[in-house]
Amino acid sequence: MRNLLLQFLLISISVQSYYSLLPPPFKDSKLRKKKIASNFKLTKEDVEDAINFTLRYVKKLEGFEQSISWPSRIEPGTPVHGLFLSQAPDLKAIERGRQALVATKASAQLAYTCCHESGMTLETCSNSLIQSNFLQSSLNESCSYLIRKCIVEEASNKYRSMNGTCNHVTKASIGEAFSAYERLLDADYLNFFDVPKRSVTKMPLPSGRKISTDVVIVEKDPLTSLTVAFTVFGQFIEHDLSQFASSVMMNFNNSFSCCDVTGFDMAPRYRHPFCMSVSVPDDDIFYSKRRVECISYTRSFPAMRSDCSMGYLEQQNQATHYLDGSQIYGNYLEKSMQLRSKQKGKLNTNDNNLLPFADEPKQKCQVHSETDTCFVSGDPRVNMHPQLSIMYTIWVREHNRIAEALSKINPDWDDELLFQESRRIVIAEMQHITYQEWLKNLLDEKYIHSIEKNPEYSEDINPSVSNEFATSAIRFLQAMFSGNISVVNRERVLLSILKLSDHFNKPGVITQENMFDYILRGMATGLAHKVGVNHAKDYINEFLTDENYGYDLLSIDIQRGRDHGLPSYTFYRQHCGLPKATLFKDFLDVMSNETVQAISKVYSHVDDVDLLIGGLLEQPVKNSQLGPTFSCIIGDQFYRTRRGDRYFYTSTNQPTPFSESQAAEIEKVSLARIFCDNSNIDKIQRKVFEQVSPSNPLTSCTCDRILEIDLNLWKDTTGNNSTS
Numbered sequence: 183m184r185n186l187l188l189q190f191l192l193i194s195i196s197v198q199s200y201y202s203l204l205p206p207p208f209k210d211s212k213l214r215k216k217k218i219a220s221n222f223k224l225t226k227e228d229v230e231d232a233i234n235f236t237l238r239y240v241k242k243l244e245g246f247e248q249s250i251s252w253p254s255r256i257e258p259g260t261p262v263h264g265l266f267l268s269q270a271p272d273l274k275a276i277e278r279g280r281q282a283l284v285a286t287k288a289s290a291q292l293a294y295t296c297c298h299e300s301g302m303t304l305e306t307c308s309n310s311l312i313q314s315n316f317l318q319s320s321l322n323e324s325c326s327y328l329i330r331k332c333i334v335e336e337a338s339n340k341y342r343s344m345n346g347t348c349n350h351v352t353k354a355s356i357g358e359a360f361s362a363y364e365r366l367l368d369a370d371y372l373n374f375f376d377v378p379k380r381s382v383t384k385m386p387l388p389s390g391r392k393i394s395t396d397v398v399i400v401e402k403d404p405l406t407s408l409t410v411a412f413t414v415f416g417q418f419i420e421h422d423l424s425q426f427a428s429s430v431m432m433n434f435n436n437s438f439s440c441c442d443v444t445g446f447d448m449a450p451r452y453r454h455p456f457c458m459s460v461s462v463p464d465d466d467i468f469y470s471k472r473r474v475e476c477i478s479y480t481r482s483f484p485a486m487r488s489d490c491s492m493g494y495l496e497q498q499n500q501a502t503h504y505l506d507g508s509q510i511y512g513n514y515l516e517k518s519m520q521l522r523s524k525q526k527g528k529l530n531t532n533d534n535n536l537l538p539f540a541d542e543p544k545q546k547c548q549v550h551s552e553t554d555t556c557f558v559s560g561d562p563r564v565n566m567h568p569q570l571s572i573m574y575t576i577w578v579r580e581h582n583r584i585a586e587a588l589s590k591i592n593p594d595w596d597d598e599l600l601f602q603e604s605r606r607i608v609i610a611e612m613q614h615i616t617y618q619e620w621l622k623n624l625l626d627e628k629y630i631h632s633i634e635k636n637p638e639y640s641e642d643i644n645p646s647v648s649n650e651f652a653t654s655a656i657r658f659l660q661a662m663f664s665g666n667i668s669v670v671n672r673e674r675v676l677l678s679i680l681k682l683s684d685h686f687n688k689p690g691v692i693t694q695e696n697m698f699d700y701i702l703r704g705m706a707t708g709l710a711h712k713v714g715v716n717h718a719k720d721y722i723n724e725f726l727t728d729e730n731y732g733y734d735l736l737s738i739d740i741q742r743g744r745d746h747g748l749p750s751y752t753f754y755r756q757h758c759g760l761p762k763a764t765l766f767k768d769f770l771d772v773m774s775n776e777t778v779q780a781i782s783k784v785y786s787h788v789d790d791v792d793l794l795i796g797g798l799l800e801q802p803v804k805n806s807q808l809g810p811t812f813s814c815i816i817g818d819q820f821y822r823t824r825r826g827d828r829y830f831y832t833s834t835n836q837p838t839p840f841s842e843s844q845a846a847e848i849e850k851v852s853l854a855r856i857f858c859d860n861s862n863i864d865k866i867q868r869k870v871f872e873q874v875s876p877s878n879p880l881t882s883c884t885c886d887r888i889l890e891i892d893l894n895l896w897k898d899t900t901g902n903n904s905t906s
């Protein structure tokens with residue numbers, strides 16, 4: 183056995199594949215019917231050998247990583263730096279990511295060895311392996327968080343934990359920050375473990391950039407009747423539920439680029455095995471003039487499988503899986519403590535009631551000087567673009583507004599109690615707005631009905647965010663941006679337009695006089711684009727741009743779907759109840775003729791079509807923004823996000839539910855009220871996500887038609903004055 187292992191070690195170092203530490207066997211990737219060998223046995227020694235092998239490999243990588251750390255460094259301000267910021271791994275993510283990589287590599291190693299020795303196929307070995315786990319192995323510590331039990335005080339806490347643990351009473355880690363995304367369908371990797379799949383024709387899949395340029399129409403203009411606020415709130419909710427973790431080196435905490443500084447793919451001797459950059463065709467209409475051939479993409483950091491089993495790569499969600507405001511409160515206790523002022527329950531703010539400024543702005547934003555603006559919040563994506571920074575700020579202000587009011591109503595409450603009570607109300611408001619205002623504008627009634635049919639908490643429902651939701655379905659939001667940020671005055675007159683691409687990771691503009699309110703009104707005025715083939719060039723060529731060029735976000739998202747092993751669009755269509763498609767023309771049931779033509783030109787097989795592309799290009803279901811496949815994936819997510827959350831504001835299974843009258847107060851709140859109470863806009867339409875119209879007129883913020891929450895219902899009559 184040991185000789186065999188050494189042999190693999192040599193192979194994997196000499197013919198190192200791009201994406202994997204192990205040699206790929208290049209098998210067809212079909213959605214598999216699981217074949218399991220009955221006589222499959224693993225000894226403890228086999229497992230330890232495989233782990234030992236992997237650890238030796240990791241150690242071997244150290245010298246290589248050291249030697250590439252300078253050539254592959256990321257220069258501040260560049261698009262690759264911006265991309266890293268959007269998925270920067272926390273130290274906790276790094277630790278868990280490394281452990282999970284070792285586990286996956288060891289699993290793959292066991293499968294290779296097993297099928298070598300037994301003559302079974304790699305597929306059978308891989309499937310059989312999933313029945314074993316690492317709990318009795320030397321990797322057992324990596325799984326300790328998965329088997330942790332909550333103590334009674336944790337499970338009976340009135341307030342949800344900061345990192346999502348103990349929401350589920352018996353399985354503490356469900357929904358915890360830094361745990362794995364769930365999957366709707368089994369992953370599809372070339373080697374059943376971690377190597378991204380190829381085309382069914384055995385050729386490489388078409389480059390994400392080629393797909394983006396061939397099927398996307400830049401700046402065509404069909405508008406919805408929804409406002410930009412709909413899109414920005416959607417991103418805000420996305421950040422609440424999901425954050426990927428970019429991988430860093432195995433032996434150092436360094437990030438690295440997969441393209442060299444001149445825009446070419448990194449030479450193999452400097453290319454890290456976690457690299458999976460998007461290649462740009464030579465004749466690209468935008469990049470060829472700039473001599474750019476490479477869009478850097480680093481593979482996502484994984485997490486241990488949720489049952490600690492051996493098996494394929496799962497990706498890590500750094501956010502808590504619950505809809506719980508983790509993007510403004512932080513995703514674990516220590517971080518949330520840093521964001522709090524520790525007085526009267528408030529969160530830190532800065533001059534002019536904006537978010538606190540970051541140290542080292544050049545590291546944390548794409549700005550040029552250490553005096554430029556860069557904000558800190560619970561999620562590093564707060565700086566992604568100015569409209570998003572405003573959305574974060576509005577909610578932090580809402581927290582502080584409520585804390586202030588509660589401290590007047592309950593002068594005895596201490597900082598901790600004020601913080602937790604305010605947080606609990608703010609989360610309830612977010613949940614209410616998401617389900618009652620946002621989702622209802624997104625999905626057709628049919629899906630809303632199945633989400634609402636049965637809203638009660640159930641401990642059998644797993645709230646975890648699905649990989650399909652995070653990697654593909656929710657990414658429709660970027661197609662709705664126009665690339666223009668409207669600056670709008672009190673009279674709702676457009677004063678000027680800012681180019682979105684001038685402001686990625688440069689949120690400073692909102693600190694200028696009146697700009698906060700101007701841009702906020704702009705969000706409630708300007709209209710969002712229809713989801714489909716149209717994309718703003720700000721996202722297609724200029725995303726995270728520096729002086730030279732930007733990235734193509736769509737191609738990066740396509741690449742991420744492949745990195746995460748998502749099966750193709752055809753399988754999800756079927757999963758969501760559409761007929762099986764075996765020819766491109768079978769897509770005509772949900773796509774236009776032109777779209778099907780474009781897709782069939784760029785892909786060589788129907789089973790190659792990426793979920794993101796298929797889903798994005800489906801024609802919207804009547805009265806909704808999305809086609810059936812994305813509606814189904816998003817509907818499933820929000821169904822589970824509510825029913826699987828013991829602390830959801832409507833849940834009566836939580837230790838201390840809201841009283842009926844309190845819940846009724848929360849349900850009065852609208853995003854219009856939140857905007858009014860936390861800015862100086864004066865007027866707003868009651869339904870912020872819908873355009874101003876005779877039936878949705880501008881209304882004064884002081885008008886009682888925009889209902890307000892009466893916090894007097896939170897007056898404490900028990901005389902308790904602390905949380906302990």
Ligand SMILES: *[C@@H]1O[C@H](CO)[C@@H](O)[C@H](O)[C@H]1NC(C)=O
Pocket residue numbers: 230231234
């Ligand atoms: C792992 O390998 C090292 C060196 O090759 C050896 O000394 C050690 O005993 C091995 N550990 C296990 C658990 O097999």
Ligand SMILES: *[C@@H]1O[C@H](CO)[C@@H](O)[C@H](O)[C@H]1NC(C)=O
Pocket residue numbers: 273274276277434435
């Ligand atoms: C690197 O990350 C590990 C977590 O995996 C952490 O323990 C260590 O302190 C980090 N080192 C530095 C220099 O930040």
Ligand SMILES: *[C@@H]1O[C@H](CO)[C@@H](O)[C@H](O)[C@H]1NC(C)=O
Pocket residue numbers: 319320322323326
């Ligand atoms: C892991 O295994 C070691 C010995 O095999 C044991 O001492 C340790 O307690 C185990 N840890 C956990 C978290 O089970």
Ligand SMILES: *[C@@H]1O[C@H](CO)[C@@H](O)[C@H](O)[C@H]1NC(C)=O
Pocket residue numbers: 274343345347358359360514515
């Ligand atoms: C989450 O919080 C619990 C309880 O405070 C702690 O035991 C656990 O380690 C935390 N997990 C992470 C990933 O921070």
Ligand SMILES: *[C@@H]1O[C@H](CO)[C@@H](O)[C@H](O)[C@H]1NC(C)=O
Pocket residue numbers: 401403664665666679
């Ligand atoms: C964006 O603004 C420019 C003017 O600055 C205008 O020409 C263009 O049509 C606008 N684009 C969209 C998509 O609204």
Ligand SMILES: *[C@@H]1O[C@H](CO)[C@@H](O)[C@H](O)[C@H]1NC(C)=O
Pocket residue numbers: 775776779
């Ligand atoms: C679809 O487009 C192709 C080529 O543009 C054309 O030949 C075909 O007739 C069209 N089919 C339908 C159903 O419109």
